[in-house]
Each structure stands twice: as structure tokens, then as C-alpha cells.
Amino acid sequence: MDSSALADLAVSGQINCLCDQKFFSELAKEASDIAGCFSSRVRHLLNLHEHKIKRFITFVSQCFQNPQQATEQECRMLIEYVIMNALAIRKILKKYDKVHRSANGRKFKSKMLSEHIEVLQSPWLIELGAFSMFSEPNGGRNDEPLNPFSCDLSSTEPKMTLMLPDRVKLEYNLLCPICLELVFKPYALGCGHLFCKSCACSAASVLIFEGPKAARAGSKCPVCREAGVYGNAVHMIELSLLLKKHCKEYWKERAAEEGAEISRQTKMYWDMQSKYMIGY
Structure with missing residues (x-):
């Protein structure tokens, strides 16, 4: 291979590297924005739930809508929002690795976890799941959307489970790693x-x-x-x-x-x- 071909390859490699940097930089910003928006909306929702008078005044001002129904509807919308966006980012990264025959997408997922912008691992998602299960009426109603969250507290390893599309399950361990018991407060x-x-x-x-x-x-x-x-x-x-x-x-x-x-x-x-x- 002559020197000009080597130079062309070097330039091509530099361009690809710059494209990768821009792509992952933009994707990181998008993931960070999604995580920030989600945590902010969940905090607002749960704050309204905790302060019932404030919640009542807010929702009464919105066309006299039933506060409890509105809160549950917002909860379902947030769950759908986080699942939709998290799966979209995962599909983008998987497609990227397939097209470019690289492992950069998998590395980026690890980076998202280390920087705490992986929304599926957010403690606010666990809070939202707990709220959705606590708010369910006894036995549930057949006309209600199926709650993707469930919990198993009877086993030696208590956990909360989030069921994603295509039967993919995410499990959140509820065992305290210090006392090795179910987390208390x-x-x-x-x-x-x-x-x-x-x-x-x-x-x-x-x-x-x-x-x-x-x-x-x-x-x-x-x-x-x-x-x-x-x-x-x-x-x-x-x-x-x-x-x-x-x-x-x-x-x-x-x-x-x-x-x-x-x-x-x-x-x-x-x-x-x-x-x-x-x-x-």
C-alpha cells in the first residue's frame, strides 16, 4: 500500500472518529435531558401526592378533574415516557454497533450507567413504580392498563420488577447490602x-x-x-x-x-x- 492510500485511510479514520464523538456527544446530551425531565416530573407528581391540599387546589383549577384519576394518569404517562425513550436509545446503540461493526454502543451504555443518565436505573423510576402499585385498587380492574411493575417481597431476595416489551425484565433489588434485610425507610x-x-x-x-x-x-x-x-x-x-x-x-x-x-x-x-x- 502506497503512502497516499495510507494517508487517505488516516484521514478517513479521523473523520469517522470525529463523527463518533459528535454522535455520542449528542446522544449523551439527549439521554441527560430525558433523565432530567423525567426526574423533575416525577418529583413534581409525588410532591403533589404527598401534599394533598396543594394537589387538590392544583387539579380543581384544571377543569375540576378528579385529582386521583389525574395523578394516576400522569403516572402511567411517565412510565410510558421512560420506557419508550429508554428502548429507543437502546435500539439506536444496537443499530450503530451493527452498522459500524463496533462495540462503541455497548461502551456508551456503560458510560450512561457510570454518569447516572440511564433512566431505567433511576431511583425516581423505582419511586414511580412503587407509587403506581400502591395506588392500585384492591384486585385491580380489568379495564385498567396492565401495570408493568410488580414486586416479590416473600422471597429471600425481595425485588421490584419492571416488564418491558418483548418480555424483557428489569429487576431492582430491595435487599439492603449492609444489613441484608428488606430495605427499611x-x-x-x-x-x-x-x-x-x-x-x-x-x-x-x-x-x-x-x-x-x-x-x-x-x-x-x-x-x-x-x-x-x-x-x-x-x-x-x-x-x-x-x-x-x-x-x-x-x-x-x-x-x-x-x-x-x-x-x-x-x-x-x-x-x-x-x-x-x-x-x-
Whole structure:
């Protein structure tokens, strides 16, 4: 091969590299925008659900629509939104690898996970799934769309499952990796890992009543060791309500244990504060 052919190949390779960079840069921005829009809308929806008076006033102003029905409809729309967009990105990456005979699409999926823009792994999706299951009427109704979320809390590995099209299943582990029990008053750290509130606090060396967000800025996830994940931890309120509903006895036992531990920690904290103020 002569030098001109080699030069042409080098130029072609550089062009392809630049095209790849632009393609994946644009796709990363799109995925980030989708994740940001989704989390924002879920937070707004669940905030309305939590503050019933505010929710009532908001929806009454919208043509006197039934607040509960409107909330459930918004929940279904968000689930459809996240599934549609996540599958579209996956198909684009699969097609890209097939056309270009590369593994860059698979590498990009790993990058999405590490940068927390893979919307199917968002803790807000787990919250939305918990809300959708908690809101279901007893036994359900045949005329309602099938909920793609389900949970199995009776096994040794409790989990929530999201059923995607083509029988693809995503499973979210609900076992705390520290105490190895069903997560109690769960928090999701910035990396996405779920912990009991008390376990997350213990790992970060903060008191339970202070909460995980009181952890030092550099505190690391006990599982993946990513630093700085406590500041943006998500309190999984809807998941907590769902688990409390289905595991009443377990919840009661854990609540008593945590209450006793909080009392012990509070007494110890104020004893130390008193000694500091008095000077001995």
C-alpha cells in the first residue's frame, strides 16, 4: 500500500472518529435531558401526592378533574415516557454497533450507567413504580392498563420488577447490602444503590436523626465506593409506603429497633454536647 492510500485511510479514520464523538456527544446530551425531565416530573407528581391540599387546589383549577384519576394518569404517562425513550436509545446503540461493526454502543451504555443518565436505573423510576402499585385498587380492574411493575417481597431476595416489551425484565433489588434485610425507610444514594436509612447513616458515620445528607462531602458508597453520593441521596418515600403496606409486622419490628437506637444516639449526642459546653 502506497503512502497516499495510507494517508487517505488516516484521514478517513479521523473523520469517522470525529463523527463518533459528535454522535455520542449528542446522544449523551439527549439521554441527560430525558433523565432530567423525567426526574423533575416525577418529583413534581409525588410532591403533589404527598401534599394533598396543594394537589387538590392544583387539579380543581384544571377543569375540576378528579385529582386521583389525574395523578394516576400522569403516572402511567411517565412510565410510558421512560420506557419508550429508554428502548429507543437502546435500539439506536444496537443499530450503530451493527452498522459500524463496533462495540462503541455497548461502551456508551456503560458510560450512561457510570454518569447516572440511564433512566431505567433511576431511583425516581423505582419511586414511580412503587407509587403506581400502591395506588392500585384492591384486585385491580380489568379495564385498567396492565401495570408493568410488580414486586416479590416473600422471597429471600425481595425485588421490584419492571416488564418491558418483548418480555424483557428489569429487576431492582430491595435487599439492603449492609444489613441484608428488606430495605427499611430506604434511601437511594447518588450512585443508585439502595440502603436502609439507618444503614446508610452508619456507613457514613452520621447519626440517624441527622439523616444521610448530613454525611461529609467525600463520603463513599459502601458498595461501589463512588465518592460524593450522599449529598443528592433520594428519600424513597413511595417505596417506603409500599413496603410498609405489605410487610406490616416487619416494619413494626424495625421501627421499634430504630426508635430505640435513635433514643440511644440522641442521649449520647446531648451528653457529649453538655460535656463540651460545661468543659468536663
